[in-house]
Structures are given as C-alpha cells and as structure tokens.
Amino acid sequence: DVKCKVLEWFSRAACKSTPFRRAVDNTALHIFFLNGINQYLDTRFNVEDMREIYTYLGNACNHQKTIRFIESGYDMAVLEDEHEVG
Structure with a gap:
C-alpha cells in the first residue's frame, strides 16, 4: 500500500509541479x-x-494499474496497457 501511495501521490512532485517562481527551484x-522515490522503491x-x-x-x-505496475517489477510497458478495466 505504501508503494502505491508513493507512486500515486509523489509522482507529480517528481516531474511536474511548479510551486516556485524560479525554474531552478522547481527543478531542485x-x-x-x-x-x-528511487531510494525508497529501489528503482532508477x-x-x-x-x-x-x-x-x-x-x-x-487507476489504483489497480498501480498494483499491476508494482507487481511487474515496475515494467513501464504496464502503464500503456489498454487491455484492462480501470
């Protein structure tokens, strides 16, 4: 459950959020x-x-997809799989 929360709730802050005026601060x-995230999940x-x-x-x-993604060993191909029920 914690791994799901990490991916579902911290992924935005790891790539997209811009709370600061300066780009360098957002990048940091x-x-x-x-x-x-990488340290906690032992990923790259x-x-x-x-x-x-x-x-x-x-x-x-799509919580079920998050579970499948984790169970797959973080296989990025799972993310684009359209053959599942959301």
Whole structure:
C-alpha cells in the first residue's frame, strides 16, 4: 500500500509541479522527490519515467494499474496497457 501511495501521490512532485517562481527551484524539488522515490522503491526512474507514471497512475486515477505496475517489477510497458478495466 505504501508503494502505491508513493507512486500515486509523489509522482507529480517528481516531474511536474511548479510551486516556485524560479525554474531552478522547481527543478531542485523534482530532483528531491525523484531521488526519494528511487531510494525508497529501489528503482532508477528518470524524469520522463515519472511523467508517464504520473500520467497513468497519478492521483490514484487507476489504483489497480498501480498494483499491476508494482507487481511487474515496475515494467513501464504496464502503464500503456489498454487491455484492462480501470
């Protein structure tokens, strides 16, 4: 459950959020969250991976897909799989 929450709720902050006026500060925030996610999950996601994760799993928009993604060992192909019930 915690792994699901990390992906569903922190993926935006790792790639997309812009709470600061300066781009350099927003980039630092993205890196902070990305590094934390990778450390916690023992993964090597990059910013582009996080954008896809946020697109398909962010805000818990498809919790079952999040579970499948984790169970697959974080196979990015699972994210674009259209053959499932959301």
